[in-house]
Amino acid sequence: MTDTVPRPTLEAVAARAGVSRATASRVVNGGDGVREPLVERVRRAVEELGYVPNQAARSLVTKRHDAVAVVVAEPETRVFADPFFALQLRGISKELTVHDNQLVLLLTEGRDDHARVGRYLAGGHVDGALVFSLHLDDPLPELIQRAGVPTVFGGRPGWSGDRHGVVYVDSDNRGGAREAVRHLVGLGRTRVAHITGALDQTSAVDRLDGYRDVMVDTDPRLIVEGDFTPAGGERAMRELLDRRPDLDAVFAANDLAASGALRVLRERGLRVPEDVAVIGFDDMLPVAEQTDPPLTTVRQDIEEMGRLMARLLLRGLDRRNTPQEAGATPSGVVLPTTLVRRASA
Numbered sequence: 001m002t003d004t005v006p007r008p009t010l011e012a013v014a015a016r017a018g019v020s021r022a023t024a025s026r027v028v029n030g031g032d033g034v035r036e037p038l039v040e041r042v043r044r045a046v047e048e049l050g051y052v053p054n055q056a057a058r059s060l061v062t063k064r065h066d067a068v069a070v071v072v073a074e075p076e077t078r079v080f081a082d083p084f085f086a087l088q089l090r091g092i093s094k095e096l097t098v099h100d101n102q103l104v105l106l107l108t109e110g111r112d113d114h115a116r117v118g119r120y121l122a123g124g125h126v127d128g129a130l131v132f133s134l135h136l137d138d139p140l141p142e143l144i145q146r147a148g149v150p151t152v153f154g155g156r157p158g159w160s161g162d163r164h165g166v167v168y169v170d171s172d173n174r175g176g177a178r179e180a181v182r183h184l185v186g187l188g189r190t191r192v193a194h195i196t197g198a199l200d201q202t203s204a205v206d207r208l209d210g211y212r213d214v215m216v217d218t219d220p221r222l223i224v225e226g227d228f229t230p231a232g233g234e235r236a237m238r239e240l241l242d243r244r245p246d247l248d249a250v251f252a253a254n255d256l257a258a259s260g261a262l263r264v265l266r267e268r269g270l271r272v273p274e275d276v277a278v279i280g281f282d283d284m285l286p287v288a289e290q291t292d293p294p295l296t297t298v299r300q301d302i303e304e305m306g307r308l309m310a311r312l313l314l315r316g317l318d319r320r321n322t323p324q325e326a327g328a329t330p331s332g333v334v335l336p337t338t339l340v341r342r343a344s345a
Contacts (some may be wrong), residue, residue, distance in 0.1 A: 008049040016045035028053050067102040069129040069149075070311065071117055075109045075136050082228075082256065083284045084302060085133075090156065091306025092130055099314055101127075108140070118143030128313045130154065130306075136200040138177060152313045153303060156332065158202040167316070169309045169333045171300035173203050173281075176337030177210025180251050180279045180298050183339055183340040185214060189249035189277055193222040195236040197253035204228070207253050207281060222247060226257045233260025241268060248276055249345070255287040255297055262291050264345070277345035293343035300337050308333060 014024035019038055026034050027042040028051075034042075045051070056209075071091055072079050079085045096103050104126055106117050121129055121144060127145060132154025144151050153168040184192050194211045197204030212218070221243040226232035233252055237260065240247060252258035258280030262272060270276050272293055280288065283299035312333070 008051040010051070012049055013042065013045045013051050016049060017041040017051075018257065022048045034321075041245050041247055060229055063181055066100060067126045067311070068096055069104045069106055069117075069121060069126040071106045071108070071121075071131040071140065071144075073108050073131070073133045073135060073140055076107050078229075079107055083286050084254070084282060087284065087302040088132065088306040091303035091308075092310045093306075094303075095307040095310035101314070111139075114139050114143060118147060121149045122147035128315050129154070130313060134158070134310075135198070136199070136202075150313060150316055152309045152316075156202045156206070156334075158205070165331070167312055169305050169335070170203075171305065172337045173206035173300075174210040174213070176281060176298040176300065176339075177207040177251065178213050179337070180281065181341050182213040183212050183341075184249040184251065184277055184279060184345060185297075187249070187273075187277060187345065188329075191222065191244060191247045192218070192249040192251060193224070193240045193244065193247045195224055195226045195233055195240070195250060195252040195257050197226060197228045197257070199225055201292050204253055204296055209227055219244065224255060228254050228257060230256050230260035230263075233257030234264050235260075237261040237264035250276060250278045252278065252280050255282045255284050255289070255291075255295060258295055258297070258344075259287055259291050262295075266292070273343070273345050279339075279345045288342065291344070296342045296345040297340055298337050299340045301335060305335060308335070 007148065010024055010028065011021055014021045017024060019042060023034055023038060024042050027039050028046065070089065072085060093103050106120065108114055108117060117140065126149070130152050131144065133142060134140060134153065134155060136158045141157070153166065155168065156170045157166055157168055181192060192215055196208050199208070201203060218265065222240065224236040224239045226236040233256065237250070240250070241264070249260055251276040252261055258278055262278060265272055265276055272278055278295065280295050280297040283297045284301065284302070288297050290297040
């Protein structure tokens with residue numbers, strides 16, 4: 001074993017800078033009221049000594065833990081298999097890192113996990129929470145409200161009733177779906193099918209509504225519910241072909257479902273796009289550029305959604321702790337989508 005070197009103390013920083021301990025503490029903890037020359041001396045002393053603030057002591061002063069819980073309402077098998085979650089987590093992580101905040105990842109496998117997450121959030125371990133991939137019957141919003149933790153949701157909330165002050169970030173799911181289906185219609189396709197996402201999630205409902213905005217009197221047999229997975233896309237595509245073998249286009253609710261649909265079409269000997277045109281949603285490059293053929297899809301900036309969620313939460317926390325900066329926080333931010341044309345449609 002090697003001997004441990006004593007950690008530099010705040011008193012040592014104050015002595016090196018030639019200021020009082022209280023002044024050094026204010027500088028280290030981001031307080032106001034210290035003249036700039038003294039601030040520079042303290043910062044120089046911190047760097048020279050390699051001083052690292054004690055987080056527990058700092059929290060007593062700042063009332064902040066500099067930690068944010070990221071709650072994904074999905075089992076770990078789904079989270080680590082779907083690149084959507086990796087992109088959103090990357091955006092969140094980048095923004096939190098810039099502001100020197102830690103990311104605490106919480107996943108929910110079942111009801112017991114919901115209770116565990118609720119207890120953790122109520123225990124005062126984090127400053128706030130970022131929550132996404134909620135399902136309509138999910139108890140998390142109620143547990144989070146009970147915990148009193150500032151929260152930003154990823155995706156339009158789908159629960160009933162008015163909840164004042166709910167903040168969320170979403171993409172224009174309905175508008176993006178409309179653009180995709182209009183593109184298919186513009187190609188001369190008349191029997192356009194839709195593989196939905198899981199309809200207990202608002203993104204899937206919004207994309208289905210966008211499809212219906214264009215295909216007003218469509219045959220209900222051209223709509224099959226999926227679950228945002230490749231396997232779900234395969235199952236739905238087989239069902240669609242059994243129902244309507246004459247279909248000439250498919251709009252899938254996400255790229256993973258579209259990749260599954262493409263595999264089934266190839267198995268059935270149908271050419272894409274000559275026989276059946278296919279469009280997805282997300283523009284996740286690891287998927288969309290590697291399908292055969294490359295996938296036409298609706299792009300949403302998933303990483304930016306994550307960054308914006310974190311940014312809104314941190315701004316809200318700053319306003320709570322700095323009353324003079326208090327102002328209106330947007331209740332909902334909806335990011336635009338764009339159609340990305342490749343070879344599948």
